[in-house]
Amino acid sequence: MASAGWDLSDRTQVVEEYFVSGPKGSVLAESQTTYGTREFSDYVLLGKSGKPLAVVEAKKTSKDAELGREQAKQYCERIQKQEGDALPFCFYTNGHDIYFWNLGHAPPQKVHGFPSRKDLERLLHIREHKKSLTDELINTDIAGRDYQMQAIRSVMEGIERNRRLFLLVMATGTGKTRTCIALTDALMRAGHVQRVLFLVDRIALRTQALDAFKEHIPDEPRWPELGEKSIVGNRRIYVATYPTMLNIVQSNDETLSPHFFDLIIIDESHRSIYNRYRDVLDYFHAIKLGLTATPRDIIDRNTFELFECEDGLPSFAFSYDEAIDHVPPYLCDFSVLKIQTKFQKEGISKRTISLEDQKKLILEGKEVDEITFEGSQLEKAVINEPTNALIVKQFMEEAIKDPNGVLPGKTIFFCMSKDHARRLERIFDSLYPEYNGELAKVIVSEDPRVHGKDGLISQFTHSDMPRIAISVDMLDTGIDVREIVNLVFAKPVYSYTKFWQMIGRGTRLLEENKIKAWCPEKDCFQIIDCWDNFEYFKLSPKGKEPKAQIPLPVRLAAVRIDKIEAALALSEENVASKEAATILKQIEALPSQSVTITEARKHLERCQDESFWSTLDADKIAFLRHAIQPLFRVVSQVDFKAMRFEKDALEASLAHMQKDKDKYNSLAENLTAQIAQLPLSVNTVSEESGLIQKAQTPYYWSNMTDQTFDDLTKRLAPLMSFRDSRGEGGPARFNFEDLIATKETVEFGPEHESLSIAKYRALVEEKVNELTASNPILQKIRQQLPVTEEEADTLAAQLHDEHPHITLKLLRRVYSHQHASFLRFIRHILGIEVLESFPDTVSRSIDQFMVEHPSLSSHQLQFLNLLRDVLIDRGGVEKRDLIQAPFTVIHPNGIRGVFSPSEINQILALTERLIA
Numbered sequence: 015m016a017s018a019g020w021d022l023s024d025r026t027q028v029v030e031e032y033f034v035s036g037p038k039g040s041v042l043a044e045s046q047t048t049y050g051t052r053e054f055s056d057y058v059l060l061g062k063s064g065k066p067l068a069v070v071e072a073k074k075t076s077k078d079a080e081l082g083r084e085q086a087k088q089y090c091e092r093i094q095k096q097e098g099d100a101l102p103f104c105f106y107t108n109g110h111d112i113y114f115w116n117l118g119h120a121p122p123q124k125v126h127g128f129p130s131r132k133d134l135e136r137l138l139h140i141r142e143h144k145k146s147l148t149d150e151l152i153n154t155d156i157a158g159r160d161y162q163m164q165a166i167r168s169v170m171e172g173i174e175r176n177r178r179l180f181l182l183v184m185a186t187g188t189g190k191t192r193t194c195i196a197l198t199d200a201l202m203r204a205g206h207v208q209r210v211l212f213l214v215d216r217i218a219l220r221t222q223a224l225d226a227f228k229e230h231i232p233d234e235p236r237w238p239e240l241g242e243k244s245i246v247g248n249r250r251i252y253v254a255t256y257p258t259m260l261n262i263v264q265s266n267d268e269t270l271s272p273h274f275f276d277l278i279i280i281d282e283s284h285r286s287i288y289n290r291y292r293d294v295l296d297y298f299h300a301i302k303l304g305l306t307a308t309p310r311d312i313i314d315r316n317t318f319e320l321f322e323c324e325d326g327l328p329s330f331a332f333s334y335d336e337a338i339d340h341v342p343p344y345l346c347d348f349s350v351l352k353i354q355t356k357f358q359k360e361g362i363s364k365r366t367i368s369l370e371d372q373k374k375l376i377l378e379g380k381e382v383d384e385i386t387f388e389g390s391q392l393e394k395a396v397i398n399e400p401t402n403a404l405i406v407k408q409f410m411e412e413a414i415k416d417p418n419g420v421l422p423g424k425t426i427f428f429c430m431s432k433d434h435a436r437r438l439e440r441i442f443d444s445l446y447p448e449y450n451g452e453l454a455k456v457i458v459s460e461d462p463r464v465h466g467k468d469g470l471i472s473q474f475t476h477s478d479m480p481r482i483a484i485s486v487d488m489l490d491t492g493i494d495v496r497e498i499v500n501l502v503f504a505k506p507v508y509s510y511t512k513f514w515q516m517i518g519r520g521t522r523l524l525e526e527n528k529i530k531a532w533c534p535e536k537d538c539f540q541i542i543d544c545w546d547n548f549e550y551f552k553l554s555p556k557g558k559e560p561k562a563q564i565p566l567p568v569r570l571a572a573v574r575i576d577k578i579e580a581a582l583a584l585s586e587e588n589v590a591s592k593e594a595a596t597i598l599k600q601i602e603a604l605p606s607q608s609v610t611i612t613e614a615r616k617h618l619e620r621c622q623d624e625s626f627w628s629t630l631d632a633d634k635i636a637f638l639r640h641a642i643q644p645l646f647r648v649v650s651q652v653d654f655k656a657m658r659f660e661k662d663a664l665e666a667s668l669a670h671m672q673k674d675k676d677k678y679n680s681l682a683e684n685l686t687a688q689i690a691q692l693p694l695s696v697n698t699v700s701e702e703s704g705l706i707q708k709a710q711t712p713y714y715w716s717n718m719t720d721q722t723f724d725d726l727t728k729r730l731a732p733l734m735s736f737r738d739s740r741g742e743g744g745p746a747r748f749n750f751e752d753l754i755a756t757k758e759t760v761e762f763g764p765e766h767e768s769l770s771i772a773k774y775r776a777l778v779e780e781k782v783n784e785l786t787a788s789n790p791i792l793q794k795i796r797q798q799l800p801v802t803e804e805e806a807d808t809l810a811a812q813l814h815d816e817h818p819h820i821t822l823k824l825l826r827r828v829y830s831h832q833h834a835s836f837l838r839f840i841r842h843i844l845g846i847e848v849l850e851s852f853p854d855t856v857s858r859s860i861d862q863f864m865v866e867h868p869s870l871s872s873h874q875l876q877f878l879n880l881l882r883d884v885l886i887d888r889g890g891v892e893k894r895d896l897i898q899a900p901f902t903v904i905h906p907n908g909i910r911g912v913f914s915p916s917e918i919n920q921i922l923a924l925t926e927r928l929i930a
Contacts, residue, residue, distance in 0.1 A: 015070070018128040018271045020059060027131065032058035032066070034092050055089045058102070059134065066093050067134040068103040075109045082106035083113065083122060090117055100138060110615055114273075114299060116141065120176045125299045126609050129273035132247070136208055137273065144205040147174050156230045157196035159344065162189055165330040166197045169303060172329060173206060178301045181321040185334035186307040186518025187345045191223060194279050194303065195230045202234070202250070207276035207301070212253045213294070214281045215491070216459065218471050222494055223253045223281075245269055256291040260650065263297050264605040275300045282306060282491060282515075293648060295320075296609040307518055308511040334514070334521070345521040350541045350548055353408050354756040355401050358544070362387040362396060362750065371750045387746070390506075393430045397745050399437070401752040405504060405544055406441050407887055408754060414499040414540050416481075416532045421453070423499035423533050424474070426519055427484045430505040432458055435484045438504070442482065445887065447899040454482035457489060464488075478532050491515040496522040497533035499540065506545040513551060517541065567649035570661040571597065575643060577668045579635050584671065589720050594627050601642065608648040617641045655734040659688060660727050667723035682715040689730060691737045699733050706730070778825070781816050782843045796844055801837060810836050853886045856928055860885075863924055867917075877904050877912045881921070890929035893922060 015022065022028050031054040057070035069089045071082035086106040094101045104115035105128065115122040119141060129137065147170040152163050161184075169180050184190045194212070201207045212227075214220050227236055237249040245252075245262055247269050254262075262270055278300045295302065304321050323329065337345040360366045363386045367375075372382050387396040413422035429435040435456045442454035457470045464470050474483045475495050483489055490512060498520045507513045520539035541548075564572075574597050581590035601621055604611050611618070620626055621642065626634060666681035689709045694700045708714050709726065786792040791809045794801055801809075813820045825839045834849060842849035850858070860882045864870060870878070880900060884891055895901075896918075897908035905911030909918055 015057070015059075015128045017268065018133075019130045019268055020128065022057075026064065027060055029058045029060065030056070032069075032093075034089050035096050053089075055086075055093070058093070059128075059131070061131065061135055061138075065099050066097060066102045067131070067138060068105055068129075069093065070128075071106040073106070073108040077108050079106055079108040079111040079113060082108075083115070087115065087117060100142065103134060103137065120178070123178075123299065125272050126297050126612060127272040130268075130271045133271050133273040136276075140205060140208065140276065147171070147200070147204055147206065150200050150204045153196055153199050153230075156199060157189060157192045159189065161332040161336070161344075162193045162196065165193050165332070166200065168330040169197055170200065173201075173301065177322075179304075179321045180302070180329040181304045181306070181323050183306055183308070183328040183331040183333075185332060185337050185345065185521070186515060187521035187523075188332055188337050190281070190305045190307070191226050192230065194305065195227055197303075198227075198251070198277065198279075199231050201277065202231075208250060209275045210251055210277045210279065211259070211275045211298070211300075212251070212279045212281065213256055213259060214253065215256055216488065217255060217465055218488065218493060219281065219491075220253050220255055221465060221471075227251050227253070247274075256294060257650070259294045260291055263294055263609075264607050264648070264650070272297055272299050274298070277301045277303065280304045293609045307515060337521075344523070346523050346536060346539055348517070348520060348539045348541055350543055351412055352543050352546070352548070352756055352758055353405065353412070353754065354544060354546065355404055356753045356755040357398060357401050357750070358389040358392060359755045361389045361391075362398060362748065368751050385746075385748075393434050393505075393745075395745050396748065397437070398748045398750055398752060399441070400750060402434075402437055403441050403445065404752050404754065405502075406438060406445060408757065409500070409502055409542055410446075410887070412540075412542060412757075417534060421532075422481055424495055424497040425482045425500035425502060426489050426493075426498060427454075427482060427502045427504050428490065428507075428516055429484060429486050432456075432486050434504070435486050438484050442484075444900070449479070452479040454484055455480040456484045458486055459488050481532070489519065491518075493519060494522065495519070496524050496528075497530050497536070498522075499533065499536055500542065501539065502542045502544065503547050504544050506550070507547050508550075510551060513547065565647045565649070566654055566657055566661065567646040567652070568643060570657055570664070571600070571643045571646045572639070573661055573664045573668065575635065575638050577664060577671070578630065578638075580668060580672055582630060582635075586671065586720075589671070590630065591627075592720075592724075594630065597638075598627065600646070604645060605648055610645060610648050614641070614645055618645075653732070653735060655737065656731040659685075659731045659734045662688070663723055663727045663731070667718075667720055670718055670723070671720065686710055686715070688734070688737065692730070692733055693736055696736050699736050702729055702733065775829075777817065778820055779843050781813060781820065782840060785812070785816070786844070792840070792844070795837070795840055796846070798846060806835075806837050809840070852889070852928075856882055856885045859924060859928060863921075873904060873912055877901065877909065878921075880904065881925075885925065885928060891925055896921075 015028065020028050022030070034053045034055050055069050056072040058066045059068040059070065061067045069086050071086035071089065073079055073082050083106055086104045090102045090104045101117055104117055104122075106113050106115075112125050112127065113122045114125045116137070150170065152166050154163070157163065157166065165182050165184065169182075172180055182190065182193070184193070198207070198210050202210075212223050214223055224236055227234065231251075234250040235248070236251040236253065237246060238253075252275070275298055278295070278298055280295065280302065282305065302321070321329070334345060337343065338347055356366055364372070364382045367382065367385070375382050375385075392398065392401060409425075409427075410422065413425060415421060416423050427435070427438060429438060435458065439454055439456045443451050446453055455470055455474070457464055457474065461470065466472065470480075470483075471493070474480055501516065501520050503516070507516065520541070524533065524536050574593050578590050578593045578597070581587070581593065598621065601618065604618075606612075617637075620637075662681065662685055666678060666685060669678040669681055686709065689706055692699050692702075692706055694703050694706065699706070705726070709730070782792065786796060789809070789812065791801060791805050791812075794805070810822065822836050822839075825836070826834065829839060829842070829849060829851065834852075838847060838849055841847035860878055864875065864878060867874075880903075881891070881896075884895075884900065897910060901908040909921065913921065
């Protein structure tokens, strides 16, 4: 009670042994005092008016708390009758377990603390003034779609039946947040809730949710306001990330009792949230509403159990297919374009590296045979810059463009790592320097300029530039940018839940009153899949189950317990005592406010007994391993880099003690590598330069003792935050030419049928050959007779009538030729002319020019190779382009600084022929 702000010595707050009139012949518990027919409640908590708010029945810690259930209930009823006031709330406890009973309104529930006086007065006001939810109106301006109202009603009806746990399964983009805001609005107007907590898993989503609450229920005060860090008690809407709320809960902040909130909304409810932040959800006693976009047949069984959903049925569900099939649709459909390079499909080896690149390797003295990488190792064990550049170029060619048809519409690139994201950003800047670094930007959580009014997310959401957000995990979920028309899967995804969350970034339709100039219409969005993700989920519909990760503090505790056990077995009592003292200190430092820790109080009390540590045996070691070790999962506010080094050093000391030479040598080598990465240029690090240099010698590791391991950990673990990871070997890096191996639309379910490139070609060629027998213009072409422009236009119209998708634009895309005329495609189909693709024509012509000019310098050859890339990428160049970027990278004056006037004229004539 004291932790909730109750002063037990102040009789205006707490009355001990509160007089309760009892019936004649009543049988009292042994903790009560009897004066005839009079009884005394252990504690009564008073409101500011002096009236009883709650009864607390306290049993001995050796007793079961639930023995006080009926006794506490009777005291509440008698006090109400005796005082003529409201029925007090009912609590019964044994000092470890606390139960709360809102008599007449809900069954008893175990809670993790007492409410404050303000909490009790608020709960009493809610109980006395709440209205029936049956007839409460829903604000349809906030959430007026049929399924949204149905979801709200399902929750409200459940609350009327005294249910407190709900799970809504709604496809991404169907307005989960708006649905919850409308529900909050209705519950507040009906007097059922006064304080609401909306939990999200990242800061960007917190900002988004705060803005949404401000827009739809602007009169309700919100937390946090700008600049606020400490929680305050005078708001109605609270939006926080899971880590923030966990820190507040574990900080023992008296502002936040377990009864502080009336409704908690848990965004993106999935297993990983509960594994890491279960303490937050368990701590609060409130109505809890889970939200998820994961299809109901994929949701983890534990999630259903947490929200008490029988038979795996959520409180309400609305799927993506239902949203698409609605007339008019509520969500945007998508098409999928599969793009894969040769290296992605076949790997990087002597078999796939071009002969030219092999020659370069040989000249550099490298063995081609030693280079063998699977395609799946790209961006992990091997980096090939041209592969990334090829994907970027293909994206720029295939992306859904803005109305001007030049720049891609809003796009998210999903990348494998932060380094991968930065590489792609550099490639965009290099290939498209005319956009001055504004076209594509990396958006990752650790960037201090991500959030805020002018932050990168705000720029991407509200401004013309950047068009492309390059992200690693941060934008996979929750970000709401309706104008997104392209998603690029530049990484493999194995979680079906995450896969659909990522797809959900593009599913939102535009709002009519908020049309942006760069996206005036959107009837479909495109997914460019570079890693066969759709094929993977065809074969593995539920994806790959992520392996449960053991938190680092738990692993450290496990190694220490192992070492204690090994030391005892080897009669190293001093080592065992030292490590036991260390783990005891770590046990005492566990956050006392954690629900996990309070529930394990009995186990922890056993550890406080000195006799427990004086004679450690197998049973006590097993107790530490199974009852205490898992508790370390609640440790969060520590230097994890230092802890990782401490764990590695402890493992090495254990292997050294057990004389496991192979394991010890391997662990010592790992520690040496970590120590070698400490930058001596940092003053704090340089103070330990002697130990750092000594620890990189074999002699040091061959003469270790348990004491020197402790000294090493004490002095170097705190420095690991300075460690330079660039010192590691890292992936192999190459600059090999890569090629597109696969480029076609894919079919993924009945809603997303699309013609592949090959099928489209077959369709066109079938139509042309079918009409040739009866069409006089086609017959003239076959006979190689001249055809006028009017006849060509007539033929184009006739073929378009036969099939609406036979257009010059599509023909140029499918046959990879951006400048060919309609007649050239027809001649090619009829077998009269071989139509070489534009990239092939450019490459062949540049190669021929180089052969015809054998005296070209390296700078000139470099310039022509750059010209080749620019021509293929842009489809052509003009004279003035050749004296601007990117050609000025080779010489400040561009082509004028590299070639003579006569050579320039020859190059200009070449480019004109190519685009003629």
